[in-house]
Amino acid sequence: MIPLRTPLQRALLCSAGTGIVPRRHITVFGYTQAKALIFSDHGQPKDVLKLHSHSISPAYGDEITVRFLAAPINPADINQIEGVYPSKPAFTTALGTLIPHAVPGNEGAVQVLSIGSSVTGFAPGDVAIMRHTAFGTWRTHATARSSDLLKIPKSPSIITPLQAATVSVNPCTAYRLLKDFVPLQPGEWFVQNAANSGVGRAALQFGRIWGLKSVNVVRHREGVEELKRELRELGGGGEAGTVVLTDQELGDPERRKEVVERMDGKGAMLGLNSVGGKAGIDLCKLLDTGGHLVTYGAMSKKPLTLGASLLIFKDLHFHGFWVSRWSDRHPAEREAMLEEIFRYIASGELKDAPMEITVWKRDTNGEELRAAIERSVQGFGGKKQIFVFEDE
Amino acid sequence: MIPLRTPLQRALLCSAGTGIVPRRHITVFGYTQAKALIFSDHGQPKDVLKLHSHSISPAYGDEITVRFLAAPINPADINQIEGVYPSKPAFTTALGTLIPHAVPGNEGAVQVLSIGSSVTGFAPGDVAIMRHTAFGTWRTHATARSSDLLKIPKSPSIITPLQAATVSVNPCTAYRLLKDFVPLQPGEWFVQNAANSGVGRAALQFGRIWGLKSVNVVRHREGVEELKRELRELGGGGEAGTVVLTDQELGDPERRKEVVERMDGKGAMLGLNSVGGKAGIDLCKLLDTGGHLVTYGAMSKKPLTLGASLLIFKDLHFHGFWVSRWSDRHPAEREAMLEEIFRYIASGELKDAPMEITVWKRDTNGEELRAAIERSVQGFGGKKQIFVFEDE
Incomplete structure (x- = not known):
């Protein structure tokens, strides 16, 4: 959890589920004044994103007017703007632009401001997250429908908007990676690289909660011993079977042998790869015969190169x-999983990854918002960038 | 099926299951005179293989004396001699050599010559194949145990020794590839490269027998149109859903698009890859979302290079x-599968891949035998090399 310093941040900690509706900027005609980052062409975010002001009509029929509480900047959002992501947003003139545009951002937490007369199941003050990807979450307000939103349960009520806004991608990815490929039993091992990423930290903690042991690889860097200590603790410590080592150490055959010996001499049946290139292959060396390697990212931007003999003679499986895609195909399972994850968050068993907040106020300009996105593009300080919205 | 020309070949066609025991070269003491290719060091087959003469004691207790009928030269045999194969033969002095040696060859058909007093289930004249790998099949005679041998059913009796000797690797591989990874239903598609290989031809024919459609890729070569026609026919023809194209054609996006359209616009859920490198990736382009690519060989000797985006966004699985390994782990399933395959062979539904025979007679010298192995190393004419043994 990040240290909370400002009144805004303190407010964010307790605004979910409290039923307190902040003041709203509405005109005499009932229109909500809103701002959104938009793009009309694919390209680098700093080149193509513009801050656009518009107004939102009062909620009518099955509409729900929401204000955003928090919206993270995920790598997939950036790739979507660049046009290199397989799911591309539809460009429309919905926000009153001359040229069709799209609003980026797939993940976010919102608070209901007002509802149309036929809406059931939602009331002003409710906090919700996006039910589907591609809603467009980098904006202050939006008109939604109840099918767009998944309400955050009020009890436990200590889920913060920051936590709600960041649950759909990283913790959900880690959860599915550990559950869907190999039926691991308590006491069994998995291995992963990028262990200090949002997904990596969530996997480490689910491992601890479910009694799994893990070998965690991080890139060598300054101050890596401190990071290793921190991650080992997230996994329950060395005595719980949490090993953390650097990619350099993993590249050393002697050190790797020690690690495999630690894993009862056999290696793991499940590996989680978000790096690719050599790092993916090195991870395979920690897999047992018949093991599965699941790739969910490619931080190195290098392809996996597989010697056929590794695949054939070690009987490996790559996924x-x-x-x-999973979320869009399994809505009911996703809801049950989110409830479970919220319970872990509420009980303190699952902790947030380090985040850097950019406050989006009424008068925040496009330059400041684009700077936050640029920090995310650069992987600035290894922290996840997130917008939190202040409704003065 | 190869054209049969010599008396030997005609004899081979009908010697299985007939109970006819050929004359035996035994000394006055009852010892069988035998020859074997052996090696004492890993290296190139032409450098390390020697022809060794020895005698075999009369079968005693649970022993069975067998003569070999046929033994193919498979790529795995070569790799085992080179020492680059994961399972390495044990070197012993069993055949009376001063320096420990091993006999290469994993696949073969034998005929029982005599049995020890405690042997049950086998009688002189029975034809059998090896139950396990690494028996050492490049030899004229051997002492076996009943646990080493799997008897070929006498009915249907028209399984030739050539067919029996070559069933364990190629048809069994093709069978498992089509059965174990994706539950394909009649009318569904699979794709494969190296379609003219032994495994490829078997897969094409199983596809026809089981009502599957297939896209088959072969390397461009002189006379490729004739090969395409031949393979299309093995698969039941274009109207049965058998498409054959060259790697060059597959590399052409327009042609590939046509092929995918042919496959109901979606691609296949199963791909069989024995080439690797670019050919493996091109094959992935014919797979549907969620598809599985199974690699069982690496003819190109180039690793598979996987862009992570293909793996992640197309939800592909590589095995x-x-x-x-499969055969050693599933002995009962293997026996049932072999019975089924023998029925297909007997009914004429499954035809042999083209083979080039080297006759191994009593006076054949090591040079002639090594030449056959060299032809296999060079992939001479695309035909499988096989030893057939003549017991004059």
């Missing part, structure tokens, strides 16, 4: 996983 | 398959 890709994309949480967006 | 390795090694028939030796």
Whole structure:
């Protein structure tokens, strides 16, 4: 959890589920004044994103007017703007632009401001997350429908908007990676690289909660011993079977042998790969015969190169996983999983990954917002960038 | 089926299951005179293989004396001699050599010459294949135990020794590839490269027998149109849903699009890859979302290079398959599968791949035998090399 310093941040901690509706900027005609980042062409975010002001009509029929509480900047959002992501947003003139545009952002937490007369199941003050990807979450307000939103349960009420806004991609990915490919039993091992990423930290903690042991690989960097200590603790410590080592250490055959010996001499049946290139292959060396490697990212931007002999004679299985597709195909399972994850968050068993907040106020300009996105593109300081919205 | 020309070949066609025991070269003491290719060091077959003469004691207790009828030269045999294969033969002095040696060859058909007093289930004249890999089949005679041998059913009696000797690797591989990874229903598609290989031809024919449609890729070569026609026919023809094209044609996006349209616009859920490198990736382009690519060979000797996006966003799964491991782990299933395959052979539904025979007579010298192995190393004319043994 990030240290909370400002009144805004303190407010964010307790605004979910409290039923307190903040003041609203509405005109005399009932229109909500809203802003959104939009793009009309694919390209680098800093080149193509513009901050657009518009107004939102009062909620009518089955519409729900929401204000955003928090919206993270995920790598997939960036790739979608660049046009290199397989699911592309539809460009429309919905927000009153001359040129068709799209609003980026797939993940976010919102608070209901007002509802149309035929809406059931939602009331002003409710906090919700997006039920599907591609809603467009980098905006202050939006008109939604109840089918777009998944209400956050009021009890436990200590889920913060930051936590709600960041649950759909990273923790959900980690959950499915550990559940859907190999039926791991308590006491069994998995291995992963990018262990300090949002997904990596969630996997480490689910491992601890479910009694799994894990070998966690991080890139060598300054101060890596401190990071290793932190991650080991997230996994329950060395005595619980949490090993953390650097990619350099994994590349050393002697060190790797020690690690495999630690894993009862056999290696793991499940590996989680978000790096690719050599790092993916090195991870395979920690897999047992018949093991499965699941790739869910490619931080190195290098392809996996597989010697056929590794695949054939070690009887390995390689899978890709994309949480967006899974979520769209399994809405009911997703809801049950989210409830379970919220319970872990509420009980303190699942902790947030480090985040860097950019406050989006009424007068925040496009430059400041684009700077946050640029920090995310650069992987600035290894922290997840997130917008939190202040409704003064 | 190869054209049969010599008396030997005609004899081979009908010697299985007939109970006719050929004359035996035994000394006055009852010892069988035998020859075997042996090696004492890993290396190139032409450098390390020697022809060794020895005698075999009369079968005693649970022993069975067998003569070999046919033994193919498979790529795995070559790799085992080179020392680059994961399962390595044990070197012993069993055949009376001063320096420990091993006999290469994993596949073969034998005929029982005599049995020890405690042997049950086998009688002189029975034809059998090896129950396990690494028996050492490049030899004229051997002492076996009943646990080493799997008897070929006498009915149907028209299984030739050539067919019996070559069933364990190629048809069994093709059978498992089509059965174990994706539950294909009649009318569904699979795709494969190296379609003119032994495994490829068997897969094409199983596809026809089981009502599957297939896209088959072969390397461009002189006379490829004739090969395409031949393979299309093995698969039941274009109207049965058998498409054959060259790797060059597959590399052409327009042609590929046509092929995918032919496959109801979706691609296949199963791909069989024995080439690797670019050919493996091109094959992936014919797979549907969620599809499985199984790699069982690496003819190109180039690794598979996987863009992570293909794996993640197309939700692909990659597997390795090694028939030796499968066979050693599933002895009962293997026996049932062999019975089924023998029925297909007997009914004429499953035809042999083209083979080039090297006759191994009593006076054949090591040079002639090594030449056959060299032809196999070079992939001479695309035909499988096989030893057939003449017991004059």
